[in-house]
Amino acid sequence: xxxxxxxxxxxxxxxxxxxxxxxxxxxxxxxxxxxxxxxxxxxxxxxxxxxxxxxxxxxxxxxxxxxxxxxxxxxxxxxxxxxxxxxxxxxxxxxxxxxxxxxxx
Numbered sequence: 119x120x121x122x123x124x125x126x127x128x129x130x131x132x133x134x135x136x137x138x139x140x141x142x143x144x145x146x147x148x149x150x151x152x153x154x155x156x157x158x159x160x161x162x163x164x165x166x167x168x169x170x171x172x173x174x175x176x177x178x179x180x181x182x183x184x185x186x187x188x189x190x191x192x193x194x195x196x197x198x199x200x201x202x203x204x205x206x207x208x209x210x211x212x213x214x215x216x217x218x219x220x221x222x223x
Contacts, residue, residue, distance in 0.1 A: 134142075161169075186194075194201040 191201075194204055197204065
C-alpha cells in the first residue's frame, strides 16, 4: 500500500511540546565532537570545485500584472506552453548578468 505524503507550511506546523523543546535544547548543547559522521563520506577538494550553491533552491513566486508589447507576448506564446516561465527565465538571466557586471546589487 502506498504511503501518504504529508507536507507542512510554516503556518501548519504542529506546535512543539515541552518535551520537544527540551530535546532540541539538549541536542543543541551537545558538542560537535559527539556527532557521528561515519555514514557521511567526506567531500574532497575536487568535489568542492564543482559544487553548486542553491541547486535545489526554488524561489518564491509572486503573481503580478505586467503590460507587454503584443508582438513580444505573441512571440513568447508561439514557442509553446510555459511562456510565463520563459519570461521569468529571461528576466533572471538579465538580472544575473547585471549582477555579475556590477551594474546592480
